[in-house]
Amino acid sequence: MRAVTVRPEHSGSLEVRDVPDPVPSAHEMLVDGLAVGVCGTDKEIVAGRYGWAPPGSGRMVLGHESLGRVRRAPAGSGFAAGDLVAGVVRRPDPVPCGACARGEFDMCRNGRYTERGIKELDGYGARSWTVETDCAVRLDPALRSAGVLTEPTxxxxxxxxxxxxxxxxxxxxxxxxxxxxxxxxxxxxxxxxxxxxxxxxxxxxxxxxxxxxxxxxxxxxxxxxxxxxxxxxxxxxxxxxxxxxxxxxxxxxxxxxxxxxxxxxxxxxxxxxxxxxxxxxxxxxxxxxxxxxxSVNANLRHYRLAAEALAAADPQWLERMITRRVPLERAAEAFTAQPDDVKVVITLDDPR
Structure with a gap:
């Protein structure tokens, strides 16, 4: 499977390469990646100024602004094959602070949280990925093109x-x-x-x-x-x-x-x-x-609010926010700014 990867703290290490196909656990969905957004945090990671690879790995799959379509979901999860979804970025500390224990992990006080594509967890910048069913939100089908805006929203x-x-x-x-x-x-x-x-x-x-x-x-x-x-x-x-x-x-x-x-x-x-x-x-x-x-980051409640806000927005206006789409195999181009860029995304389902 192809993915956009980086060696955190190493400038110039961005590489689209083969990585093992993801294997979902009993509580995870298998998702086909559609797109991943590029933001300032991603650019800092690519520049070698930020980011932490997963423990025991020298490289990390980049991308935290996700959009995908469910290929397979656990029975009784509330999700089904074909659903359009976005994954939450942050995961709470396994020995949680008071905020993390109450589901407010975006307000973590001890800093031992992890984050997809940023801090010790692989991100969503791959042709397929897994996500826990309680760390994802279903999106309106009309957001097939603009649902990648869920995380910033x-x-x-x-x-x-x-x-x-x-x-x-x-x-x-x-x-x-x-x-x-x-x-x-x-x-x-x-x-x-x-x-x-x-x-x-x-x-x-x-x-x-x-x-x-x-x-x-x-x-x-x-x-x-x-x-x-x-x-x-x-x-x-x-x-x-x-x-x-x-x-x-x-x-x-x-x-x-x-x-x-x-x-x-x-x-x-x-x-x-x-x-x-x-x-x-x-x-x-x-x-x-x-x-x-x-204010920084977001928890599951905020992702649900974001999904509602995007569903209520003019889809053509949202589409105009995405000013450039770059195929996965040319992902490096997404990190070179162009004069009229607003939001740049990497498309994951384009074979070019």
Whole structure:
């Protein structure tokens, strides 16, 4: 069986190669891979800056943004051959912390979780794979092309859940949301904002390509100005920060309306310095009852929310988010950025 593999912590080790065919256990499904998405984490792993191979193995099958079709499922599992599915990325610590023991493994406190295609488990970037029946979600058949967006959508489904939980500490009826960044996470955060019938604004520095049109077709407003100018005019109740850029992070924190919530989903690179008036930031957070919360990863509940959100979305809009599809045998091409890339996926069922 062919799969896209890598030696974690070794730059230039990406290779499409033969790996053993998967053998499902009694509680696993056998799935034919259809597509796998490529994100910043995958690029870090390919660059040798991140990732852990499975114990006893020098290589790891890459890919955590999955889409497949069930070939065989255990009797009574609730899944059947032909079902379209996506697999959950994270697995809880086998000696779980309190969060993992309650199914909230995305909030693991001790760091001994594992992750498909990232940390000590092979990923979904193969022509076939197995997945535990309680670590998968069934997708609407209409998502045969765009279901690969389930994992990134689960990330923003969790972010919105966190925003709403923080907001519920008191009266909370947000009207305006600002999303910083129009990459896949930002666009999907905007989608979920419009599904909540909020006034959605998206800030990105790109002026051409597909991003402005994707935002406009959600009924949202696209901005390219400085963040201070945008926040002063929009006065967002909620900001979903999806870039990790320090200037945008602090601009968002300083620019919300009173009782505002900033949810950080972008991971900032280390080593970049930024001068900040920490006293002013603290003063505004305290005096305006603002809140800042970080959010990463997702659990099974969030995958189910993601499946619902994608099923309710315009399938043509979702399809337009996927700007490039690369066959498995040419997988390396997916890791070289092109000017108009939004979401790049590797197709697993294409023999070329």
């Amino acid at each position: 689960s990330v923003v489904a969790k972010a919105w859940e966190q925003i709403e939980r923080v907001g519920s500490r008191a009266w909370f009826e947000p009207r305006r949301v600002l999303v910083t960044g129009a990459g896949p996470i930002g666009l999907l955060a905007a989608l979920l904002g419009t599904q909540r019938e909020l006034e959605v604004h998206v800030l990105d520095r790109v002026t051409g390509g597909p991003k402005p049109g994707l935002v406009a077709d959600l009924g949202a407003t696209y901005h390219t100005e400085d963040i201070d100018r945008v926040t002063s005019s929009v006065r967002p109740d909620v900001v979903v920060e999806a870039t990790g850029a320090g200037s945008l992070v602090f601009g968002a924190v300083a620019g919300t309306a009173p009782y505002g919530i900033v949810c950080l989903t972008g991971v900032s690179p280390a080593g970049r310095r930024l001068s900040v008036d920490a006293g002013l930031v603290n003063r505004e957070l305290v005096l305006e009852n603002d809140a800042v919360v970080g």
